Amino acid sequence: MKDNNDMPGHLARRFHQISVAVFLAEVEDAGFDLTPVQYAALATIKANPGLDQVTLAGLIAYDRTTITGVIDRLVQKGLAERRPSSRDRRARELEITDEGRRTLRKITPAVESAQRIMLRGLSAKEGEELMRLLRKAIAAGNELSRAPLRDAQL
Amino acid sequence: MKDNNDMPGHLARRFHQISVAVFLAEVEDAGFDLTPVQYAALATIKANPGLDQVTLAGLIAYDRTTITGVIDRLVQKGLAERRPSSRDRRARELEITDEGRRTLRKITPAVESAQRIMLRGLSAKEGEELMRLLRKAIAAGNELSRAPLRDAQL
DNA sequence: GGTTATTGCTCAGTATGCTGATTATCAGTA
DNA sequence: TACTGATAATCAGCATACTGAGCAATAACC
Numbered sequence: 172m173k174d175n176n177d178m179p180g181h182l183a184r185r186f187h188q189i190s191v192a193v194f195l196a197e198v199e200d201a202g203f204d205l206t207p208v209q210y211a212a213l214a215t216i217k218a219n220p221g222l223d224q225v226t227l228a229g230l231i232a233y234d235r236t237t238i239t240g241v242i243d244r245l246v247q248k249g250l251a252e253r254r255p256s257s258r259d260r261r262a263r264e265l266e267i268t269d270e271g272r273r274t275l276r277k278i279t280p281a282v283e284s285a286q287r288i289m290l291r292g293l294s295a296k297e298g299e300e301l302m303r304l305l306r307k308a309i310a311a312g313n314e315l316s317r318a319p320l321r322d323a324q325l
Numbered sequence: 326m327k328d329n330n331d332m333p334g335h336l337a338r339r340f341h342q343i344s345v346a347v348f349l350a351e352v353e354d355a356g357f358d359l360t361p362v363q364y365a366a367l368a369t370i371k372a373n374p375g376l377d378q379v380t381l382a383g384l385i386a387y388d389r390t391t392i393t394g395v396i397d398r399l400v401q402k403g404l405a406e407r408r409p410s411s412r413d414r415r416a417r418e419l420e421i422t423d424e425g426r427r428t429l430r431k432i433t434p435a436v437e438s439a440q441r442i443m444l445r446g447l448s449a450k451e452g453e454e455l456m457r458l459l460r461k462a463i464a465a466g467n468e469l470s471r472a473p474l475r476d477a478q479l
Numbered sequence: 480g481g482t483t484a485t486t487g488c489t490c491a492g493t494a495t496g497c498t499g500a501t502t503a504t505c506a507g508t509a
Numbered sequence: 510t511a512c513t514g515a516t517a518a519t520c521a522g523c524a525t526a527c528t529g530a531g532c533a534a535t536a537a538c539c
Binding site: 208 | 346474
Binding site for chain 4: 338342345346349377378379389390392393410413414415416417
């Protein structure tokens with residue numbers, strides 16, 4: 172019988188599980204309370220001021236129903252703002268707050284440290300190769316999940 | 326600024342997301358209703374008859390509080406049985422049912438097909454290399470999550 | 480202009496995955 | 510035997526991630 176270790180799906184689950192644990196531990200050590208998902212959303216809002224929720228979801232491949240709760244929590248923590256769009260009254264425009272900007276800046280070393288720890292079993296070359304192969308597999312499977320990656324159309 | 330695509334954590338999340346979607350789609354096409362997590366638990370129960378929940382959790386790196394709900398659903402679907410252990414009245418012994426065995430047998434082609442689809446962007450050699458690197462990174466990070474992989478001690 | 484289709488967001492419901500606490504039981508020791 | 514510590518399972522609570530439905534507003538078409 173096939174072992175779990177021969178199942179890419181199981182390896183994907185496990186690697187993700189570890190990566191989340193490492194991220195949370197590093198961020199907490201640095202004195203912050205932010206999940207990987209919240210971090211990616213906040214960084215993307217900062218890089219794309221005024222974007223709407225669907226665009227944000229597309230840029231980081233989150234489900235549209237998931238993003239609502241993520242933003243709720245960012246707003247509740249005072250890191251982001253959500254306000255009605257003037258151009259499209261269905262949409263919400265997202266902005267990072269000063270507090271959000273400060274948090275992003277101060278949290279960066281912990282985030283980078285986390286990325287290193289996730290790969291600590293691999294040489295630098297192996298780490299690069301792992302990322303390359305993941306990117307390639309993800310690109311081929313992008314349309315297979317409900318929340319594919321999408322470019323922003325500005 | 327570092328792009329999401331340079332963050333192993335983000336790639337881990339995305340690859341996992343796609344792998345789950347592919348698994349569910351293949352299994353549903355085959356006429357079954359079983360999640361990747363439920364599949365791994367059921368297969369492990371079959372391979373280790375009579376094991377308790379903590380041991381099961383260790384074998385597939387699930388959190389002990391997560392496994393309760395997973396088994397609830399397997400039992401509710403009639404695929405597994407949970408009964409008090411005679412040796413340790415705190416523990417529950419897990420068994421696969423005939424229906425569970427039938428399901429596992431019939432679902433196998435869909436599961437294998439799913440594993441292939443997840444890697445469809447990669448050559449066979451690249452797929453092997455991706456799995457090798459994931460295994461290596463996971464082994465180095467095993468103790469970093471709350472639910473590390475554990476051998477059964479029989 | 481009016482009808483239809485599409486889009487942005489939200490909600491209810493379900494399934495993982497975790498933190499931290501509690502209960503029942505077991506194992507080791509004084 | 511009584512006490513102490515560890516262990517198996519569960520629970521409440523929170524955060525992702527999804528399905529499918531619904532509402533409001535916009536876009537596309539006639």
